[in-house]
Amino acid sequence: MDKETDVTIVSTNLNKNILTKYPNYHVIDNNFNMEDLCKYTHVIFYNNLNNLSEKKVKEIFTFLKNNHIKFINITNNMEFTLLTAYLIIYDRSNILIEGPTLEVLKNTKLIKRIGLNLPFMVDLSLLLKDYNLLDKIYLDKEELRGVLWP
Numbered sequence: 001m002d003k004e005t006d007v008t009i010v011s012t013n014l015n016k017n018i019l020t021k022y023p024n025y026h027v028i029d030n031n032f033n034m035e036d037l038c039k040y041t042h043v044i045f046y047n048n049l050n051n052l053s054e055k056k057v058k059e060i061f062t063f064l065k066n067n068h069i070k071f072i073n074i075t076n077n078m079e080f081t082l083l084t085a086y087l088i089i090y091d092r093s094n095i096l097i098e099g100p101t102l103e104v105l106k107n108t109k110l111i112k113r114i115g116l117n118l119p120f121m122v123d124l125s126l127l128l129k130d131y132n133l134l135d136k137i138y139l140d141k142e143e144l145r146g147v148l149w150p
Contacts, residue, residue, distance in 0.1 A: 005065060008081045008101070009074045011090035012115045018074065018090070019044065025072060034063055044072045049080065058083060079119045081105065082139050089116070102137060 009018065019027060025042040037043060043064070049057050061083050064071045073080060081087050081101055088098040091114050097104050105111070105122050117123070121144065125137040128148075138144040 005070050006061060006084040007072045007086045007088060008084040009072060009088045009090060010076060010078065010081060010116065013092055014074065014090050019046065022072060037064060037069060038067060040069065042070045044074060046074045049073060050075060050077050054079065078117055082119050
């Protein structure tokens with residue numbers, strides 16, 4: 001994982017003990033601003049982005065990437081998994097699966113078995129792909145709309 005610059009960790013029952021696995025990362029508190037983030041080379045968000053809009057989270061992640069700050073977003077919001085390149089899914093304290101985000105999300109049976117839902121666009125794309133209506137997974141609603149209704 002160290003090669004990756006942006007990672008999402010998801011679990012239905014993850015506790016703060018997970019933070020000890022990443023001692024080089026600074027845990028960002030809820031009252032942060034962008035300038036605070038520049039103080040560190042490695043940061044962790046622990047369920048503190050869930051109340052932000054997807055647009056704001058994208059803005060934060062873009063800022064981090066542009067400033068070469070490695071980050072881990074620990075969340076239970078599956079939609080946010082699409083904003084990072086690498087995904088780790090835990091069940092309790094065990095890693096069930098990890099890898100490039102879209103590759104991990106293709107393991108629908110495993111994800112659903114532990115009580116998680118796929119991000120909406122991935123779920124819809126996979127269902128339409130099963131009916132041979134799509135040939136790939138779409139992450140952007142407008143792009144999918146253009147393919148379905150040209």
